[in-house]
Amino acid sequence: MATIVSLNAQVGIGTTTPAASSILDVTSTTRGVLIPRMTDAQRTAIAAPAEGLMIYQTNASAGLWMFINGAWERIGAATGATSFGASTGYAANTVGSVLAIVLTGVDVPLPSAQNLGSITVNGANTVFTVPTAGRYRIAYRVNATATVGLGAASAIVVNGATRPAQLRFAPLLSVSSYQAEGIITLAAGDNIRLELSGIIALTTLLTGSQGAYLVIQKVGE
Numbered sequence: 001m002a003t004i005v006s007l008n009a010q011v012g013i014g015t016t017t018p019a020a021s022s023i024l025d026v027t028s029t030t031r032g033v034l035i036p037r038m039t040d041a042q043r044t045a046i047a048a049p050a051e052g053l054m055i056y057q058t059n060a061s062a063g064l065w066m067f068i069n070g071a072w073e074r075i076g077a078a079t080g081a082t083s084f085g086a087s088t089g090y091a092a093n094t095v096g097s098v099l100a101i102v103l104t105g106v107d108v109p110l111p112s113a114q115n116l117g118s119i120t121v122n123g124a125n126t127v128f129t130v131p132t133a134g135r136y137r138i139a140y141r142v143n144a145t146a147t148v149g150l151g152a153a154s155a156i157v158v159n160g161a162t163r164p165a166q167l168r169f170a171p172l173l174s175v176s177s178y179q180a181e182g183i184i185t186l187a188a189g190d191n192i193r194l195e196l197s198g199i200i201a202l203t204t205l206l207t208g209s210q211g212a213y214l215v216i217q218k219v220g221e
Helices: 040-044
Strands: 003-006 010-013 025-026 053-058 064-070 073-074 090-096 100-103 112-115 134-143 153-158 178-188 189-195 203-204 206-218
Touching: 040 053, 100 189, 134 153, 134 189, 153 178, 189 206
Parallel strands: 010 025
Antiparallel strands: 003 010, 053 064, 064 073, 090 112, 090 206, 100 203, 134 178, 134 206, 153 189
């Protein structure tokens, strides 16, 4: 049987001495606390949710959800396989690859220092596939040994066709370094690759940690 007491506007459940800094102190070594459980549709149907409102969602994506800064955010995951951390990856090129740039684009291989979590990569180390849907922070940098030439550009290509504007870098002058960062929404199974395009030319990436890298980081649902 639970013990409930009220002292100076404090409530203790399972304790007669609620912590001085708490308005509610629930104490147990054998049981937990259940917050309201509902589906995604039921959660989104809540009218005017208050900041800090929390529920447990029972269907995909299952987990703890909280209303923060005017939007619902998932703050827990049902399994490690669907956690944000597992959907975060890094890959680089430190070997100084020679790239034959063409107008239609050439993929930048990233075979080095791979730490991909549950993200997968093809045998050529150019196409990266995300396992879960959500918002992803994508960041990359490509450094060549010499300027690539006028009209050259770098881009992230999604599913072989889409090039999000915030992840495309097309400088007006010849440069030797290309970089961009942005957040895009991806579906489960979407693939991305890093591309250089421009007038037909050969370019060589820098060796070591400054050659090229790609970061794929899940930041939300």
